[in-house]
Amino acid sequence: MAGSKMLSQDVADNIMSMITIEKRFGAGDKLPNETELAHELNVSRTTLREAVRILVAYGVLEIRRGNGTFVTEKARQGEEILGPLSDVKADAGDLYEMRLIFEPEAAYLAAIRGTDGEIKRILECGRRIEEAIREGSDRTQQEQAFHKSIAQATHNEFMNKLMPILYQAISKGVALSAQGGQAVQDTVADHRLIMEFLSQRDAEGARSAMKIHILHAIRELGIQ
Incomplete structure (x- = not known):
């Protein structure tokens, strides 16, 4: 169980990196569907769901029923921390x-x-x-x-x-x-x-x- 939690946290970190470091997704953007993102991150859909739940709890992601998972405005806080380096x-x-x-x-x-x-x-x-x-x-x-x-x-x-x-x-x-x-x-x-x-x-x-x-x-x- 501990290993599963560690993996889901790593996946959550990877998604956060896509938002704040790679800047692939900005506030209001929709993430790829579950199958595509799980394949890209090389993890199971179950692990991906756990990672998404972590980021939802942090307020970084928002699940809109029937529409998908979206990046929130709060994700910009991470960008502000990285700003001095990325600039x-x-x-x-x-x-x-x-x-x-x-x-x-x-x-x-x-x-x-x-x-x-x-x-x-x-x-x-x-x-x-x-x-x-x-x-x-x-x-x-x-x-x-x-x-x-x-x-x-x-x-x-x-x-x-x-x-x-x-x-x-x-x-x-x-x-x-x-x-x-x-x-x-x-x-x-x-x-x-x-x-x-x-x-x-x-x-x-x-x-x-x-x-x-x-x-x-x-x-x-x-x-x-």
């Missing part, structure tokens, strides 16, 4: 230097601390990136979800709070790789290596693979 603007060099410091350690901790469900979600996010690449579609959202899922698996709240800044670097990297085949090939190979080490719970391997991934991006961007 930070930095050049590519600063952003990727921060990624080089931050993300290898995040991968290391995720391999150690991540639940089986969280590791599974990281792998699913990685597969969605490859699907977007094969389809030739914009993969910015999938890339952000991949790196966010790794940060969440660290169970370190400060790491999650830093993600809005890192999204700027990820967006720059996606835009660049859309212009060159080598960058795309590196992305696919790097992500597969990261996912392999995470699935094996090899923390040192995950750290090294993530460092290589960031260094490849720095090289392609021409950052000194």
Whole structure:
């Protein structure tokens, strides 16, 4: 029972992150239907319902019978807390230097601390990136979800709070790789290596693979 409660709280945190960090949903927006959202979060519909109940109790979500689940005005309180971070603007060099410091350690901790469900979600996010690449579609959202899922698996709240800044670097990297085949090939190979080490719970391997991934991006961007 305790494990179920912890999982539903994690899912509630993920939904809150979609609202406050990814800004996929704003006040008044309707969430995807239960089946779609449960599939995206890689959880059962029962766990999702528990998570929604948590956020309803917090006043962040509102269930409208016959219409669906909607984000309330109260969700903006979370955005105000994150505002100073998400508004930070930095050049590519600063952003990727921060990624080089931050993300290898995040991968290391995720391999150690991540639940089986969280590791599974990281792998699913990685597969969605490859699907977007094969389809030739914009993969910015999938890339952000991949790196966010790794940060969440660290169970370190400060790491999650830093993600809005890192999204700027990820967006720059996606835009660049859309212009060159080598960058795309590196992305696919790097992500597969990261996912392999995470699935094996090899923390040192995950750290090294993530460092290589960031260094490849720095090289392609021409950052000194």
